[in-house]
Amino acid sequence: MKLLHLTFSPRGENSESTQLSQAIVDQLCNQYSISHITSRDWRLHATSAIDANYATALSSAARSSDEGLSYEGSLEESERLICELEEADMVVIGTPMHNFTVPATLKTWIDLVVRVNRSFTITPSGKVGTLSNKPVYIAIAAGGFFGSEQSRQPDFLTPYLKAILGTIGLHDLRFFSAQGMALDISKVKVQRQKALDRITSIGTEIIESEGT
Numbered sequence: 001m002k003l004l005h006l007t008f009s010p011r012g013e014n015s016e017s018t019q020l021s022q023a024i025v026d027q028l029c030n031q032y033s034i035s036h037i038t039s040r041d042w043r044l045h046a047t048s049a050i051d052a053n054y055a056t057a058l059s060s061a062a063r064s065s066d067e068g069l070s071y072e073g074s075l076e077e078s079e080r081l082i083c084e085l086e087e088a089d090m091v092v093i094g095t096p097m098h099n100f101t102v103p104a105t106l107k108t109w110i111d112l113v114v115r116v117n118r119s120f121t122i123t124p125s126g127k128v129g130t131l132s133n134k135p136v137y138i139a140i141a142a143g144g145f146f147g148s149e150q151s152r153q154p155d156f157l158t159p160y161l162k163a164i165l166g167t168i169g170l171h172d173l174r175f176f177s178a179q180g181m182a183l184d185i186s187k188v189k190v191q192r193q194k195a196l197d198r199i200t201s202i203g204t205e206i207i208e209s210e211g212t
Ligand SMILES: Cc1cc2nc3c(=O)[nH]c(=O)nc-3n(C[C@H](O)[C@H](O)[C@H](O)COP(=O)(O)O)c2cc1C
Pocket: 009, 010, 011, 014, 015, 016, 017, 018, 095, 096, 097, 098, 099, 100, 101, 141, 142, 143, 144, 145, 153, 181, 182
């Protein structure tokens, strides 16, 4: 089985979400026969954005096909990243919450892999994904708390990922979060451990999905 591991924190190895996602990868390696892992650290893409050629291609894609487009720049990168997603049997994403939602790095990746006439098509009944469904494990780190009645901030991150990854055919999302990472260190340790404890259930009969 092939596993794709994507991380989006600017904090590299010190990142809570990267470490949590690595714990998921380790657990999956214990549970399944993983023959290949592709790891992509999106720190390097922090300032990248889609280019004009790509934006133009997608803006007119609803009325024309990809034929005749020059596969360079963002379009070439988009193709490579979509192929990477297609080849994976399972995907692990590590992401911080930034301003109630995904960080800009993850948004850039989304802009590159969610491509009309390629990873989804437009039909009279709506957008339909072309990717085959596969498990996507998502590790989230947040300074505060989200997703419960007591939390004092909105969560645009998990509903957004469900909507946008569902658009390309990825419906099997499994969320794991380390919340309260901005609290004092003793509380952080407790929250971190809670998240890690949930990860140990991966591969057993009961795989819970937060927020569903
Ligand atoms: C630009 C920015 C925006 C943030 N916005 C939020 C937020 O809206 N809600 C929250 O709970 N934490 C927020 N945080 C805190 C991070 O989510 C928290 O520090 C998390 O642990 C970072 O994960 P990482 O270590 O994987 O980068 C923000 C941090 C940054 C840098």
